[in-house]
Amino acid sequence: MLFPLAKRSSVKQCANDILTTSLQGSDDNIGSAQETEPVSASRLLSTLAPVALYAAIWLALFLILRRVFVRKYQARSYLNTLKEEERSPQLPPGLFSWIAAFVKIPDSYVLTHHSLDGFLFLRLLKMAVITCFVGAAICIPVLFPVNITGGGGQEQLDILNLSNVSGTYWRYFAHTACAYVFFGFVMFMITRESIFYINLRQAFLMSPLYAKRLSSRTVLFTSVPEYYLHESRMRDLLGDHVKRVWLPTDTSELEEKVEERDKIAMKLEGAETKLCKLVNAAKLKAEKAGNSREEEMAEINGHGSTESGSVAARWISAKKRPTHRLKPLIGKKVDTIDWSRAQLEKLIPEIEKEQAKHRAADTKKVNSVFVEFNSIGEAQAAYQSLTHHQALHMAPRYIGITPTEVIWSNLSIKWWERVIRVIATTAFITCLVVFWSIPVAFVGAISNVQNLICIIPALSFINDIPTAIKGVVTGLLPVILLAVLMSLLPIILRMMAKLSGDPTKSAVELTVQNYYFAFQVVQVFLVATLGSAAASAVGDIVENPTGIPGKLATSIPTASGFYLSYFVLQGLGVVSGLLVGLAGLVIAKVLSKLLDSTPRKMYKRWISLSGLGWGTVFPVYTNLFVIAICYACIAPLVLLFAAIGMWFFYFAYRYNLLFVYDIDVDTKGLVYPRALQQLFVGLYIAEICLIGLFAIQLGDKSALGPFILMIVLLIFTFLYHASLNAALDPLLKYLPKSLEEEERRLLAAESDLPANERADAPTNGFEKAGAAEDGYLDPRVPPHEKPGMIKKFLRPDIYTDYPTMRRMVPRSFADPDALYAPEVERDAFFHPSVTSEPPMLWIPRDSAGCSRQEVHDTGKVIAITDVAAHFDEKNNLVWDPEAEVPIAEPKIYY
Numbered sequence: 002m003l004f005p006l007a008k009r010s011s012v013k014q015c016a017n018d019i020l021t022t023s024l025q026g027s028d029d030n031i032g033s034a035q036e037t038e039p040v041s042a043s044r045l046l047s048t049l050a051p052v053a054l055y056a057a058i059w060l061a062l063f064l065i066l067r068r069v070f071v072r073k074y075q076a077r078s079y080l081n082t083l084k085e086e087e088r089s090p091q092l093p094p095g096l097f098s099w100i101a102a103f104v105k106i107p108d109s110y111v112l113t114h115h116s117l118d119g120f121l122f123l124r125l126l127k128m129a130v131i132t133c134f135v136g137a138a139i140c141i142p143v144l145f146p147v148n149i150t151g152g153g154g155q156e157q158l159d160i161l162n163l164s165n166v167s168g169t170y171w172r173y174f175a176h177t178a179c180a181y182v183f184f185g186f187v188m189f190m191i192t193r194e195s196i197f198y199i200n201l202r203q204a205f206l207m208s209p210l211y212a213k214r215l216s217s218r219t220v221l222f223t224s225v226p227e228y229y230l231h232e233s234r235m236r237d238l239l240g241d242h243v244k245r246v247w248l249p250t251d252t253s254e255l256e257e258k259v260e261e262r263d264k265i266a267m268k269l270e271g272a273e274t275k276l277c278k279l280v281n282a283a284k285l286k287a288e289k290a291g292n293s294r295e296e297e298m299a300e301i302n303g304h305g306s307t308e309s310g311s312v313a314a315r316w317i318s319a320k321k322r323p324t325h326r327l328k329p330l331i332g333k334k335v336d337t338i339d340w341s342r343a344q345l346e347k348l349i350p351e352i353e354k355e356q357a358k359h360r361a362a363d364t365k366k367v368n369s370v371f372v373e374f375n376s377i378g379e380a381q382a383a384y385q386s387l388t389h390h391q392a393l394h395m396a397p398r399y400i401g402i403t404p405t406e407v408i409w410s411n412l413s414i415k416w417w418e419r420v421i422r423v424i425a426t427t428a429f430i431t432c433l434v435v436f437w438s439i440p441v442a443f444v445g446a447i448s449n450v451q452n453l454i455c456i457i458p459a460l461s462f463i464n465d466i467p468t469a470i471k472g473v474v475t476g477l478l479p480v481i482l483l484a485v486l487m488s489l490l491p492i493i494l495r496m497m498a499k500l501s502g503d504p505t506k507s508a509v510e511l512t513v514q515n516y517y518f519a520f521q522v523v524q525v526f527l528v529a530t531l532g533s534a535a536a537s538a539v540g541d542i543v544e545n546p547t548g549i550p551g552k553l554a555t556s557i558p559t560a561s562g563f564y565l566s567y568f569v570l571q572g573l574g575v576v577s578g579l580l581v582g583l584a585g586l587v588i589a590k591v592l593s594k595l596l597d598s599t600p601r602k603m604y605k606r607w608i609s610l611s612g613l614g615w616g617t618v619f620p621v622y623t624n625l626f627v628i629a630i631c632y633a634c635i636a637p638l639v640l641l642f643a644a645i646g647m648w649f650f651y652f653a654y655r656y657n658l659l660f661v662y663d664i665d666v667d668t669k670g671l672v673y674p675r676a677l678q679q680l681f682v683g684l685y686i687a688e689i690c691l692i693g694l695f696a697i698q699l700g701d702k703s704a705l706g707p708f709i710l711m712i713v714l715l716i717f718t719f720l721y722h723a724s725l726n727a728a729l730d731p732l733l734k735y736l737p738k739s740l741e742e743e744e745r746r747l748l749a750a751e752s753d754l755p756a757n758e759r760a761d762a763p764t765n766g767f768e769k770a771g772a773a774e775d776g777y778l779d780p781r782v783p784p785h786e787k788p789g790m791i792k793k794f795l796r797p798d799i800y801t802d803y804p805t806m807r808r809m810v811p812r813s814f815a816d817p818d819a820l821y822a823p824e825v826e827r828d829a830f831f832h833p834s835v836t837s838e839p840p841m842l843w844i845p846r847d848s849a850g851c852s853r854q855e856v857h858d859t860g861k862v863i864a865i866t867d868v869a870a871h872f873d874e875k876n877n878l879v880w881d882p883e884a885e886v887p888i889a890e891p892k893i894y895y
Contacts, residue, residue, distance in 0.1 A: 045158065045566055052573050059577035064096050066581065072607070073586055075660045077115075081883065082608045084892070086811065087114055089659045103656065111658050113811045117205055118615055119658045121198065121673035125619070126651040129626045132190055133644035136629070139186070140179045140637035147175045162561060162636040163694065173695060173707040180634045180691060181714060184684055187630060188721060191677050195725070196797045197806075198677075199732045202670050204807035206401070206736060207744050211810075212377045214820065215829055216895045218244070219373045220384050221399040221407075223504055224416035229395070230366045238388070239372060242379035247371040247830040248362045249412050255355045259834040262348045266863060267601075269341035270842040272323035273855050273865075274599045274878075276313055276338065281847035281872045283316035312854045338855075342862045349839055349863070359835045367413035369504070371830040378741045385735050393420070399505060401669050403895035404829050406506040408499060419502040426501040433493070434520050438528065440486060491517070491617045498616075507668040513616030514672055518679050521624035522686075526631075561636030564628060568639070568646030571625070576653040582661075585611065600843045600870035600880050604889075607882060610663035615672045622650060623676045627683030634691060674733050681722050688715040743803060825893060839863050843888050845870040845878050 067074035077089045090106065092099035108127070112120035148165050166172050211217055229235055232246040313322065325340075326332035358364050374380040380400060389395040393416040414422070491513070498512035589606065597603045629643035692711045698704035793800045821829075828836040842865035846852045852867040859865045866887045870880040880886075 052570050056573035056577040059581050063580045077660050116664045117670040121670050129647040130644050133640045136183045136633050137640040139183050144637050147172050173704045176634045177707040177710045193797045197801045200803050200806040205810045207740050208810045216403045217377045218380045222370045222395045225368045225370050242374050244375050245373040249367050250359045251365040252832045252834050256834045258352050259837050265341050265344050266840050272337035273844045275323045277847045277852045280313050280316045280849045280851040282876045284849040312851045346862050369412035381736045402505045411504045414502045422502045426497045430516050434523050437524050506666045510616035517617050518620035521620050561632045564639050565642050568642045572646030572649030576649040579653045612665045619672050619676045623679050630683035631687040
C-alpha cells in the first residue's frame with residue numbers, strides 16, 4: 002500500500018488536478034480544443050492578430066535573408082553538385098520581384114526536376130484546399146441560415162454550428178443533405194486522385210529513363226529458403242530472363258573493419274590538416290617578424306631535409322605535432338600521423354582479402370536474394386508471381402528499390418521471426434498511441450509542483466530548492482521536456498518500423514506513415530475534441546444530470562471553435578518558420594565555425610540539403626484534412642479556415658521543394674495513395690459523429706429520418722471504400738503487362754514525327770512542364786481533343802490517362818542505354834562494405850610545402866591530395882565551391 006487510507010481522498014484530488022492541468026497546458030495539440038465559453042468574432046480576431054504580426058515579422062525576415070544567404074534559400078538553383086536537369090530556375094533578386102516568377106513555375110516542375118513524392122505532396126495540399134473551398138460553397142449557404150435560426154440558444158459564432166439546432170425535425174435534413182453531397186464529393190476526389198496517381202505512376206515507371214534503371218529491373222526476395230541461396234538454383238527457378246543474381250552475405254566482421262579503416266583515415270586527414278595549419282601559422286608569423294626560423298627548427302628536431310616530416314620540422318617542434326592517446330586518459334600517447342599510417346597499412350590489405358571472399362559468396366549467406374532481370378516486364382512478372390509453394394517463404398517481395406536505401410541488417414530475418422516482430426511492434430505502437438497522454442501528463446504535472454508532491458511525498462524536497470532554481474524547474478523544464486518528448490516520437494516510430502523487419506528505407510517510411518497517422522488522429526484530433534466536449538459539459542451535467550444527452554449534442558460541435566483559429570494559426574505560425582528556417586541557418590553557421598576543420602567537412606556541409614521524411618510529413622496534413630472533413634456539416638465555417646491554412650502550407654512547401662529541399666528516400670509516390678485511403682477515416686468519423694448527434698435527438702423523434710439516412714450513408718461509404726480498394730489496389734502495386742505494348746505503340750507513333758516534336762525531344766523543361774500539366778498545350782502527339790474544364794475534371798479516366806501522363810514525366814536528361822559503368826552495375830547490390838574502397842584524403846595546401854610532403858609520404862599508404870583547398874593570408878582554411886572537388890562522387894541513378 003503506497004499511501005495511508007486517510008490520505009487517499011487527497012491523493013485522488015491531487016491526481017485529478019494534475020490530469021486537468023496536464024490536459025490543458027502540457028501540449029499544443031493534445032487536449033487543446035477545450036472550450037467553455039462561446040467563441041466570439043472579437044475573441045477569434047484577438048487570437049489571430051498577434052500570430053499575424055508574428056508571421057509578418059518572419060516573412061519580412063525571409064524576404065531579407067533570401068537575398069543574403071542564397072546558398073540557404075535558393076540552394077537548388079546554384080549548387081553545382083546538382084545536374085542541370087535537377088536545378089530550379091534562378092529567381093530575380095528583388096524583395097518582391099521574385100514572387101511573380103515563382104508563381105509562374107508549374108507544380109509539375111517538381112516532378113521533372115525533383116521527385117514524384119514531392120509533386121504528389123503538393124497535389125495533396127492543393128486537393129485539400131480545393132475540397133475545403135468546394136465544401137464551404139456547398140455547406141455554408143445551406144447550413145448557416147438553418148443553424149442561425151435553429152433556436153438552440155447559442156451565442157456568438159456558436160450560432161453557426163449544429164449545436165444551435167434544437168428539436169426541429171426538418172432542419173436536420175439540411176445537414177444530412179449536405180453530408181450526402183459533400184462526402185460524396187470527397188469520395189469522388191479520392192477516386193479521381195487515385196486514378197490520376199495510377200496513370201502517372203505507370204507513365205513514370207514505364208518511361209525509358211526509368212524502365213531501364215537497375216531498380217526497376219531488380220526484385221528483392223526475402224525469407225528465401227537455404228536451398229535457393231545459390232545462383233544456379235535461382236536461375237533455374239526464375240527462368241532465362243535472369244540477368245544477374247546477388248547473394249547477400251553476413252558482413253558483420255567486415256563492416257567493423259571497414260568502419261575502423263574509415264575512422265582512422267578521417268583521423269589521419271584531420272591530423273594532416275592540423276599539422277599543415279600549424280606549419281603555415283609558424284611561417285606566416287616568421288615572415289611577419291622579418292626572420293626565418295628554418296635553420297633553428299631543423300637543429301632542434303635534428304631532421305634531414307629528405308626525411309618524412311622534415312618540412313614541418315623546420316617550423317614547429319616535434320612536441321607540437323598532432324598526438325592522441327590509444328585509450329582515454331590512461332592510454333599511451335602516440336603521434337597521430339605515424340600511428341594512422343601504420344594502422345592503415347595493416348588494415349587495407351586485410352579488408353581487400355575479406356572483400357574478395359564476400360564477392361565470391363564464399364562466406365555465410367543471409368536469407369535474401371537480389372535478382373536483376375533483362376527488362377522491367379520480366380521483373381514485374383517475377384514480382385507479381387507466387388514464387389514458393391510454402392506460406393511466407395520468398396515473401397514479401399520488393400521492386401523499385403535502390404542499393405542506397407537497403408537496410409542490410411534486416412535481410413537476414415526469417416519468415417517466423419518477421420511475424421513475431423510485426424506482432425510485437427504493432428502491439429507496442431498501439432500502446433504508445435493509446436497511452437501517449439501519460440508521459441505528456443507527467444511533463445505537464447511538473448509545472449504544478451504542489452500537486453505532484455501531493456501524489457509523491459518523496460518529492461517534497463523540491464520545496465527546499467531556492468526560488469530561482471525552482472522557477473526554472475517548474476517553468477522552463479516542462480517546455481524542454483515536452484519538446485524532447487515530441488521530437489523523440491518520429492525516432493521511436495522509425496525504430497519500430499525497422500525492428501518490424503522492413504528491408505528498405507522507403508518501406509520504413511510507408512510503415513511510419515501508418516503509425517504516425519494513427520497517432521495524429523487519436524492524440525491530436527480525438528483526444529483534443531472529446532476532451533473539449535467533456536470539459537465544457539461538466540458544469541451543467543452536475544447541475545442537471547437528465548440533460549446529459551442534450552448537453553453532449555451541443556458541446557461536441559462547440560469544440561470546433563478551437564479549430565477556427567487552429568488552422569490559420571498553424572498556417573501562419575508554422576509556415577513562416579518553415580520558410581525562414583532560422584534555427585537551421587544559425588546552427589549551420591555556428592557549427593561550420595566550430596566543427597568544419599577540414600576541406601571535406603566544409604564540402605559536405607556545403608552540398609548537404611535539407612530533407613523530408615515523408616512518413617512523418619504526410620500524416621500531419623492528412624490529419625488536418627480529416628479534421629476539416631469531420632467538422633464540415635457540424636461547423637462549416639471550419640472548412641473556410643482550413644482552406645486558408647492549407648493554402649499557406651502549400652505555398653511554403655512549394656517554395657522549399659523547388660529551391661531548398663532534397664529527398665533522400667523515394668517511395669515512387671506510394672505515400673500518396675496511402676494518404677488518400679486515410680481520408681476515409683475522416684469520412685467514417687464524420688458520419689459516426691452525425692449519427693451520434695442525431696441519435697441524441699431521438700427522444701422526441703426530431704431526428705429519426707436523418708439518423709436512418711446517415712446510417713445508410715455510412716454503410717454506402719464502407720461498401721464504396723471496399724469496392725474501390727478491390728478495383729484499384731492491384732494497379733497501385735503492380736504494372737499491367739498491357740503497358741509494355743502501349744508504350745511500344747506510342748514510341749512507334751512518335752518515331753514518324755520530326756525529332757523536335759517527339760515526347761523525348763529536348764526542351765528547357767520549363768515550358769514542357771507547364772504544358773504537360775495542362776495536357777493539351779504540348780503539340781507532340783496529343784492523345785485527346787481539348788476538353789472543357791468541367792469535362793476534364795469529371796473524367797480523369799479519359800483525360801489523365803496513360804498517354805497523357807507520359808508527357809509529364811522526365812524522359813531526356815540521360816541516355817537510358819548508358820546509365821551505368823560496367824563495374825557500377827556489377828557491384829550495385831553488394832553490401833557497401835564489400836565494395837567500399839579506402840577514402841581519398843583531402844588536405845589544404847600551405848605555403849611552406851608541408852602539405853606536398855605529406856601527400857608524398859601518406860600517398861604510399863592511402864590516396865591523398867592537396868588540390869582545391871588552401872590557407873589564406875590569415876591562416877584560414879578556404880576552398881572554391883566552383884572548383885573541381887577531388888572527393889566529389891557522381892550521382893548514380895539506380
